[in-house]
Structure formats: structure tokens, C-alpha cells
Amino acid sequence: MRGHNCCNDYTRSQLLRSAAAEAGRGLPAIEVGMPEPAGTGLSRRSFLSWSAGLALAVYGASKIPLAALEEGIAQAAASDKILVSVFFDGGIDALSVLAPTGDPRYSQLRPNLALAPDAGTEFAEDPALRWHPSAAGLATLHEEGKVSAFPAIGYDHPDQSHFTSRHYYEIGELDVGFHTGWLGRYLDQVGDEDNPLQGLSMDGSLSPMIATAERPVAAIDSVDGYDLYSRVDQPISDEMYKSFARFGSLPSDSAGLSQVRRATAQTDKLRTDLGGLGDFTSLVTYPTTSFSHKLAGLAAFIDAGLPMRVVTIRAAGGYDTHADEAEDLSRGLQETCEGILAFQRDLEARGLADRVLIQMWSEFGRRPEENGSLGTDHGAAGCAFVVGSKAKGEMVGEFPGLAQLDGNDNVRVTSDFRAMYCSLLEQWLGHDAASVIPGASSFQRPVLVKA
Amino acid sequence: MANPTATASASKPKRHGRHRHKHAWKDKHYRWVPDGECGWRVQGYVVRHKHKPRRGHHRGPGPRPADRCAPAVAVDRDPRPAGAYQGPFGAAQAKRLLDRAGFGAVPGQAEQLATLGLVGAVQSLTRPSGGAALHGPGPVDDDNNPIAPADAYGHDHLWFLDRMVRSDQPLVERMALVFHDWFATSNAGVSRQQQMIDQSNLFRSACFASFLDLFRAVTVNPAMLQWLNGAENTKQAPNENYGREMMELFSLGADRGAYTEDDIREQARALTGWDYEWSNELGAHNFHFDPKRHDTGTKTVFGRSGNWGWEDSCRLCVEHPLHPSFFVEKLWSYFLPQPPSAGVRSGLENTYRGSGWAIRPVLEAILLSPDLYEGPPMVKPPVVQLASMLRSVGRGVDTEAWTWLCEEAGQQLFWPPNVSGWDDSRWLDTSRLRARWNTVDYVLDSISVNAWSDSYSSTETAEEALARALASWGSPALRDEHRAELLDFAQRSEKLATAKWQQGPYRALRQNALLQLIGVSPDLILQ
Numbered sequence: 022m023r024g025h026n027c028c029n030d031y032t033r034s035q036l037l038r039s040a041a042a043e044a045g046r047g048l049p050a051i052e053v054g055m056p057e058p059a060g061t062g063l064s065r066r067s068f069l070s071w072s073a074g075l076a077l078a079v080y081g082a083s084k085i086p087l088a089a090l091e092e093g094i095a096q097a098a099a100s101d102k103i104l105v106s107v108f109f110d111g112g113i114d115a116l117s118v119l120a121p122t123g124d125p126r127y128s129q130l131r132p133n134l135a136l137a138p139d140a141g142t143e144f145a146e147d148p149a150l151r152w153h154p155s156a157a158g159l160a161t162l163h164e165e166g167k168v169s170a171f172p173a174i175g176y177d178h179p180d181q182s183h184f185t186s187r188h189y190y191e192i193g194e195l196d197v198g199f200h201t202g203w204l205g206r207y208l209d210q211v212g213d214e215d216n217p218l219q220g221l222s223m224d225g226s227l228s229p230m231i232a233t234a235e236r237p238v239a240a241i242d243s244v245d246g247y248d249l250y251s252r253v254d255q256p257i258s259d260e261m262y263k264s265f266a267r268f269g270s271l272p273s274d275s276a277g278l279s280q281v282r283r284a285t286a287q288t289d290k291l292r293t294d295l296g297g298l299g300d301f302t303s304l305v306t307y308p309t310t311s312f313s314h315k316l317a318g319l320a321a322f323i324d325a326g327l328p329m330r331v332v333t334i335r336a337a338g339g340y341d342t343h344a345d346e347a348e349d350l351s352r353g354l355q356e357t358c359e360g361i362l363a364f365q366r367d368l369e370a371r372g373l374a375d376r377v378l379i380q381m382w383s384e385f386g387r388r389p390e391e392n393g394s395l396g397t398d399h400g401a402a403g404c405a406f407v408v409g410s411k412a413k414g415e416m417v418g419e420f421p422g423l424a425q426l427d428g429n430d431n432v433r434v435t436s437d438f439r440a441m442y443c444s445l446l447e448q449w450l451g452h453d454a455a456s457v458i459p460g461a462s463s464f465q466r467p468v469l470v471k472a
Numbered sequence: 473m474a475n476p477t478a479t480a481s482a483s484k485p486k487r488h489g490r491h492r493h494k495h496a497w498k499d500k501h502y503r504w505v506p507d508g509e510c511g512w513r514v515q516g517y518v519v520r521h522k523h524k525p526r527r528g529h530h531r532g533p534g535p536r537p538a539d540r541c542a543p544a545v546a547v548d549r550d551p552r553p554a555g556a557y558q559g560p561f562g563a564a565q566a567k568r569l570l571d572r573a574g575f576g577a578v579p580g581q582a583e584q585l586a587t588l589g590l591v592g593a594v595q596s597l598t599r600p601s602g603g604a605a606l607h608g609p610g611p612v613d614d615d616n617n618p619i620a621p622a623d624a625y626g627h628d629h630l631w632f633l634d635r636m637v638r639s640d641q642p643l644v645e646r647m648a649l650v651f652h653d654w655f656a657t658s659n660a661g662v663s664r665q666q667q668m669i670d671q672s673n674l675f676r677s678a679c680f681a682s683f684l685d686l687f688r689a690v691t692v693n694p695a696m697l698q699w700l701n702g703a704e705n706t707k708q709a710p711n712e713n714y715g716r717e718m719m720e721l722f723s724l725g726a727d728r729g730a731y732t733e734d735d736i737r738e739q740a741r742a743l744t745g746w747d748y749e750w751s752n753e754l755g756a757h758n759f760h761f762d763p764k765r766h767d768t769g770t771k772t773v774f775g776r777s778g779n780w781g782w783e784d785s786c787r788l789c790v791e792h793p794l795h796p797s798f799f800v801e802k803l804w805s806y807f808l809p810q811p812p813s814a815g816v817r818s819g820l821e822n823t824y825r826g827s828g829w830a831i832r833p834v835l836e837a838i839l840l841s842p843d844l845y846e847g848p849p850m851v852k853p854p855v856v857q858l859a860s861m862l863r864s865v866g867r868g869v870d871t872e873a874w875t876w877l878c879e880e881a882g883q884q885l886f887w888p889p890n891v892s893g894w895d896d897s898r899w900l901d902t903s904r905l906r907a908r909w910n911t912v913d914y915v916l917d918s919i920s921v922n923a924w925s926d927s928y929s930s931t932e933t934a935e936e937a938l939a940r941a942l943a944s945w946g947s948p949a950l951r952d953e954h955r956a957e958l959l960d961f962a963q964r965s966e967k968l969a970t971a972k973w974q975q976g977p978y979r980a981l982r983q984n985a986l987l988q989l990i991g992v993s994p995d996l997i998l999q
Binding site for chain 1: 700701704705706708709710711712713716720726727733736809848849850851892898900901902903904905906909910913916920923953954957958960961964965968978981982984985988989992993994997998
């Protein structure tokens with residue numbers, strides 16, 4: 022499988038790119054309690070014209086006419102509960118996020134990278150652990166009882182390939198043969214036939230987590246503008262676009278041709294939906310990063326009643342920190358956690374916080390012993406978090422300590438990611454996990470959701 | 473060794489929000505364009521200067537470039553080998569060969585290549601003699617200055633694109649692109665663009681010979697040593713990054729049972745010893761092997777023990793029984809949309825093993841295979857489509873827009889998304905197709921007509937309009953249903969011109985619309 026971020030110094034490129042993308046953008050900053058400017062509200066119907074501005078890419082909907090999607094989105098029941106999955110790409114160093122400063126071996130294994138014993142804030146549920154200063158946003162929510170932490174999550178016989186391990190997490194099974202994601206299978210069972218927003222990736226292309234077998238899902242590139250510029254003026258341009266659309270609807274005799282046709286049809290569909298809506302508004306001030314901007318858009322979409330069930334988004338930064346870990350990790354982590362905190366506050370201000378649960382994960386943790394490049398290599402147990410007003414707020418699986426490591430000198434696993442999935446399905450989404458996660462009955466269900 | 477903070481060689485300029493500058497000084501320039509044969513003719517075109525141009529500044533066309541193609545020498549190198557495509561080899565087949573093994577045909581090139589016969593045509597690509605020649609005007613930036621590939625952000629992309637457009641050894645450029653994806657390295661982790669360009673030139677020089685030699689050269693290539701931390705991998709503190717990816721992505725593949733986690737650790741030990749120096753002026757430089765950093769102990773890789781070093785590390789991968797199947801399938805995937813049959817694959821593996829891991833024999837067998845000429849089309853990567861379009865309209869690299877347009881279409885050269893390269897299954901979605909649409913609009917700058925001058929024909933028929941538009945695009949072959957749709961469009965448009973004053977201008981608009989539609993038709997997106 023290709024197309025994953027792996028083993029590069031991703032952060033710098035992203036910074037370069039996001040710096041360019043952010044230049045000149047001012048976010049709509051509205052303090053809590055200020056009246057909303059007239060005419061900026063986003064309705065369910067107006068989303069369709071806006072969807073052009075979202076560069077909506079629809080997957081798995083080839084069997085139904087595109088017009089039906091519009092109707093489907095307009096008609097679909099808004100889901101009561103939404104799960105937002107945030108992916109730390111590259112294998113985030115759990116021993117930095119929740120640093121075991123109280124463990125005597127920590128500073129031995131990490132002579133250069135160990136967090137200072139007084140850095141960040143104490144993790145109240147286990148005084149041996151401290152939150153990384155850049156994770157302050159999460160620490161704040163944890164104090165409020167809105168974060169369930171998994172300090173050593175993983176699975177037996179951990180695989181240390183980014184691609185393989187991430188694939189396991191995406192499909193919810195230790196098997197490389199699956200073609201649907203764990204949330205995709207959920208959507209196949211509960212989703213609508215004509216509502217692609219029910220599974221939404223906010224990273225331009227579809228997350229394999231929500232890859233379905235039957236039901237349509239979608240990806241968006243940005244939460245901002247879209248058009249299809251041409252030097253050709255009306256009325257000739259109307260006929261031109263009509264012919265462009267027909268390129269998309271003619272029959273195909275090969276996979277390549279049908280791929281072009283599908284993309285052509287969808288592109289023209291978006292163009293016709295172009296509506297000229299202005300910016301959405303937020304009830305809180307978000308950091309001016311592209312990750313936060315997407316979350317700000319997401320909060321506005323949820324508020325508009327868009328019929329989403331599961332949403333995926335990549336965390337800011339890249340976490341494959343083989344070298345120069347301290348700087349890269351803290352920059353990405355801070356952007357991510359500040360964004361999550363602002364998103365939570367926005368949801369609270371909008372009265373939506375009881376409807377949204379955030380799950381944060383990575384494909385693995387990193388080796389306890391630092392390498393010679395001021396970085397760390399691929400490890401085993403990592404960290405995960407479930408965040409939200411309805412999160413139970415209790416640690417799942419203890420931190421196993423560094424005195425005894427696994428056979429590869431990695432942190433031992435004290436919770437299984439599939440158990441987390443089972444609990445999220447049953448306690449949050451109200452769905453039988455056995456129909457989604459193979460071998461679900463063999464996992465204990467940690468309590469992740471407040472009664 | 474200090475741990476340097478790599479920075480890009482130049483900061484990225486602010487992207488244009490819209491598609492062109494609102495205010496521009498329009499200025500007539502002259503350039504050489506293909507004359508339809510092998511030579512050149514002068515063409516006038518309008519340049520939109522961002523700043524008021526100086527009086528008397530160079531407006532072209534400059535000295536006449538060398539002819540673009542040598543007259544074909546007919547060599548009868550058929551009959552074809554067993555297993556090769558046995559059908560007719562005419563212009564259509566030669567066009568497909570040039571599409572897949574190069575960047576499309578300039579007008580007349582496919583017909584000429586067809587005269588060589590299948591085997592001769594393939595060998596003319598796989599066995600070029602001497603160095604490549606670049607024909608036509610050299611690459612310039614938006615201000616008409618020569619590009620600065622090593623120094624200016626995005627100009628490395630323009631440099632490679634220019635070679636795709638102008639080199640008379642197109643397959644060498646295509647293979648440089650293949651290996652750029654295969655050993656995907658990015659500016660994101662490399663201190664200087666020149667090091668990326670050097671790596672690209674390594675691919676050019678080694679793309680047909682021994683894969684083992686190439687693999688070894690890449691392993692200690694300065695860009696790669698930075699990208700996957702090879703120079704930070706020492707006896708005292710092994711860094712497994714390269715040791716893992718060299719097997720997973722470059723030579724053996726994941727999840728095939730080819731190697732274990734222990735093999736990765738042992739490979740990392742074998743690879744220890746490389747180092748470089750750092751200065752703010754030069755970035756990472758003076759890459760060298762330092763025996764003091766090398767682990768001289770015994771390593772056991774794939775069950776074979778010895779005091780292995782980095783050259784052994786590569787050799788052990790290539791000698792692994794699962795390497796040939798990985799190699800031939802991966803190479804095949806760059807040229808054909810569906811995997812080879814088991815029989816074809818095992819034949820290719822035998823060829824590869826029998827040649828001592830030489831790339832050229834496998835490549836030639838792939839380019840001769842019936843699947844290439846009879847099988848389904850595949851989607852062109854964005855830069856391949858752009859280079860092909862520029863060649864077909866006789867244009868070169870004359871704007872920096874080609875960089876950000878390709879980035880939006882998903883393929884900025886020297887910035888692959890990650891170490892596994894570009895994902896060929898994701899070239900087309902609504903945002904990337906939109907970027908291809910915009911790219912076509914930029915290409916039209918040199919072939920579109922002035923829609924609001926009085927000079928456009930007020931009597932041009934639909935058929936004439938389509939013929940003119942196709943000629944501007946270098947006469948690409950269209951599927952029948954697309955030709956029919958374009959003709960239908962031309963007729964519908966003509967009916968909209970009811971008033972006398974509309975006859976000329978509407979036809980000019982129609983012409984530009986036809987040019988746009990051809991550029992975004994499946995015929996130009998597919999190869």
C-alpha cells in the first residue's frame with residue numbers, strides 16, 4: 022500500500038506549505054456571546070452550494086446519480102453522535118506525550134530527549150507521568166475530566182512497519198487482507214445509500230478508516246473556496262461545461278477511463294453547485310493553523326446540522342521523529358492540542374459538546390531508548406486518547422513502566438486498540454461491535470463514555 | 473556531529489490567489505516553435521509582464537535551435553522476440569510507446585518512430601547513444617530570466633520538467649521519474665536543492681544498467697543519507713530508518729515474509745559508518761565513510777552471517793529470492809495499469825536474474841509486451857500530462873506557474889508526499905482534476921485566440937473549428953465519442969450566435985472552448 026507518510030522529516034515541508042497557505046488569512050474571530058453577523062449562517066441546504074467550495078470528493082457512490090446525493094444530504098437525518106478520529110501520522114512518541122519522568126530508567130534511556138522532571142504538568146491519574154508542555158490543551162481537558170488516556174495501547178506481536186501497523190488500526194484487525202476500514206464497515210451497516218457526508222475525511226483524500234464496501238463517503242480538501250476558471254465567457258462557456266460534464270457520463274471500457282469519467286462528473290457537479298457563500302463563523306478564536314481552521318469549519322458544519330457520523334482528520338505535524346525529535350514533536354503536538362482545545366470550546370459554546378467525541382491515535386509508539394540522532398526509532402505500545410464532554414475521563418490500561426520491556430526493547434502493551442474500537446462502537450455509536458470488529462467478544466470493554 | 477536543521481534553499485513565494493495577475497503589461501515576444509517537421513518557425517506571442525518592461529529588452533526569438541529530431545534511420549530489427557507484441561506497429565502504437573516510455577510525441581514523431589519497427593523503436597529509446605541533447609528554447613522564469621534550479625524554490629521542478637519537454641532521450645527522463653518515485657526523496661529532509669538534482673542525475677546515469685549498482689549508489693547518495701538518516705546511523709547508536717525502508721520499499725516489499733525485525737536491526741548495523749559535515753553556508757556537505765563509526769561486528773541478515781558493510785547490505789537484498797519478483801512487478805507497474813500474468817512475471821524474473829540484475833533487459837521486455845499495445849490505458853501522472861501538452865503545442869518552460877499547478881495537481885517534483893512516493897491510484901479527484909483544468913488553461917496561453925478582436929472568422933464551420941483546435945494541440949487522436957461531443961458542442965455554440973456582431977467573437981470563444989475541452993478530455997489525461 023502506498024500513500025502514507027513515513028520516515029521523513031515531514032514537519033518542515035508541512036510548515037513551509039502551511040506557511041504559504043496561511044499567509045494573509047484572517048480567521049473570523051468572534052468572542053463568546055457576541056451576536057452572529059447576519060447572513061453568515063450555514064443551512065443544511067446551503068451546504069450543497071458550499072460543497073463546491075469544499076472540493077468534495079465522493080467515493081463509492083457510482084451506482085446512484087449525483088443529483089441524488091444532493092437530495093440525500095439534504096434529507097438525511099442528522100446523526101445524534103459524531104466520532105472525530107485524529108491521526109498522529111508517523112508513530113508519535115508516547116513517552117514524550119505522557120512522559121514517565123517518575124520512572125528511574127527514563128532518563129537513562131533518554132539522556133538527551135527525556136522531559137525534565139518538572140516540565141509540563143502532572144498527569145493526575147499516574148503521578149509517574151507528566152503531560153508534555155506542548156500537550157497543554159489536552160492536559161487542560163484532562164483536568165476537566167474530558168480525556169480518557171491510553172498510555173500503552175497496541176496489540177500482541179506488534180509490527181513496526183508504518184504501513185502495516187497503520188493498516189491494522191485502519192481496518193480494526195490484524196490482517197492485511199481487509200479492504201474496508203473499521204468505521205467503513207460501521208457505515209455500511211448503519212449508513213444511508215445517498216449521503217456521502219456520513220463518513221468524511223478532511224485531508225483531501227479518503228482515510229482508509231472510513232473506506233466502505235457499499236455506502237458513499239467523501240473527502241474534502243479544504244473548508245474554503247473552489248471554482249473552475251475559464252477564459253471562455255458566456256454564453257459559450259455554458260455549452261463548454263455541458264460538454265465537459267458529458268465527458269464524465271459517457272460509457273467506459275477500462276478502469277482508467279472510468280476513473281477519468283468519474284472525476285470529471287464529480288468536478289463538474291461541484292462547479293455547478295458553486296454558491297458564493299462567505300466564510301463560516303466561529304464562536305471562539307482558533308489558532309491560525311490549517312489544522313485548526315479545518316476543525317473550525319467542522320464545528321460550523323456540525324452546527325449546520327450536516328449529516329455526518331464519522332469524520333477523520335490528520336493531526337498537524339509529522340511524528341516519524343528519527344532525528345531532531347524534540348523540536349518537531351513539540352511543534353506538531355502543540356498545533357494539534359491547541360486546535361483540539363479550541364474545537365472543544367467551540368462545541369461547548371455552540372451547545373454541541375455532548376454530540377461529539379474525539380479519538381486520537383497513532384500507528385505505534387517509539388523505542389524507549391533514543392537513537393544517536395536525537396531521535397527515536399519505531400517502537401511498540403503507543404498512546405491514544407478519547408476526548409470530549411462525554412468522555413469518561415479515566416485512564417485505560419496502566420503505564421507498564423520501563424523496567425521490563427518486550428523482546429524488542431519496546432514498551433509493553435496494556436490495552437488493545439480493538440477493545441477501544443469495540444467500546445466506541447457500543448457506548449458511543451450504539452452499535453454492536455461484533456458485526457464490525459472480528460473477534461470482538463474476546464475484548465473487554467473499557468468504559469469510555471459517561472453514562 | 474552536530475544535528476543541523478535543514479532548511480529549504482529558498483522560501484516559497486506567495487502563491488497567486490487567482491489565476492493570473494490582474495494588471496499586466498502586455499508585450500509581444502517571439503519564439504521558436506516546431507514547424508511540424510523536425511525544424512522550427514518563429515511565432516509571436518503575448519507576454520504578461522508583472523512589471524513594466526524595460527525599453528529594448530530581449531523579445532526573442534534568439535538563435536535558431538538545433539533541429540528537434542534526427543531523420544529516422546530505417547533499421548530492420550524485426551522479427552520480434554517470442555512473447556513480444558506481434559500486431560501492427562504503426563503511428564498509433566508508436567504514440568502509445570512514446571506516451572508510456574517518454575512524454576508523448578511531437579507532431580510527426582510517432583510516424584517517424586513507426587518506421588523503425590517495434591524492436592527498433594523500443595531500442596531507440598532504451599539504447600540511446602551519448603549524452604542527451606536538449607532541443608528548443610531553454611527554461612525561463614516569469615521575468616524571462618534563466619531558471620535557478622539549485623537556488624530558487626520550485627525551480628528544481630522546472631528544471632526536470634524542461635528536460636522532459638526537450639530531451640532527445642525521453643526514456644532516460646521517464647526512468648529518472650520512475651526512480652524518483654521508487655527511491656522517493658524529498659527536499660523536506662534535504663538541505664540543498666542541488667543535492668536533489670544530483671540524485672536525479674544519478675538516476676539518469678544509472679537507469680538502464682545494474683540495479684545493484686544503482687541501489688548502492690542511492691544508499692550512499694547525499695540526499696538519501698540525509699532523508700532516511702543514513703548518516704546518523706552509527707555503531708554506538710544505530711538508526712533503523714534506511715535499513716527498514718531499503719527492504720520494505722526499495723527491494724523486497726512488506727508483508728511477504730521476506731525479512732524480520734531482527735533483519736532490520738542487523739541491516740542498520742551493517743549500514744553504519746556514513747557521516748557528513750555541516751555549515752550554514754553549504755548545508756550538509758563532505759559526505760564520507762568514517763570507519764570509526766562503522767560497526768565491525770558480525771551481523772546476521774536473512775540468516776547469512778558476516779562482517780557486512782553497506783555494499784553487502786544492498787547485495788544481500790538483491791540476492792534475496794523474493795527480490796526479483798518485487799523488482800519486476802514494481803518496474804512493470806510504472807508502464808502498465810494491471811499486473812503481469814504469472815507466466816509473464818516469471819519470464820521477466822528469469823530475464824532479470826539471468827542478466828545479473830540488469831534493468832535494461834527487463835525494461836525492453838516490458839516495452840515490447842503485448843499488454844502495452846493491446847491493453848487498457850492508464851492515467852498520466854500530472855507532470856507527464858503537462859510535459860506532453862507542452863511538447864504537443866511546441867512550448868517550453870516559460871513560467872513558474874508550472875510548479876504550483878503541478879503541486880495542486882498532486883505532483884511537485886522533488887517533494888514526493890513521503891518515502892513511498894506518489895500514490896498512482898490518487899491522481900484524480902475533484903481538486904486534482906480542477907488543477908489539471910487550470911493547467912490546461914495556462915497551456916492555452918500560447919494557442920488560444922483573442923476572443924474579442926474583430927479578426928476571427930465569422931463563417932468558420934463546426935468541422936473547421938474542431939480541425940483547427942486539434943491542429944493547435946498537435947493533432948491528438950480522440951475517441952469517436954469525444955470527437956462527436958466536441959462537434960456537437962461546436963454546432964450548439966454556433967446556434968447561439970444570432971446577431972451579426974456575434975458571429976466572429978462567438979466563434980473565437982468557441983475555438984478557445986474547444987482547446988480547453990480537448991486539453992481536459994480523457995484522451996489527453998490517459999496514456
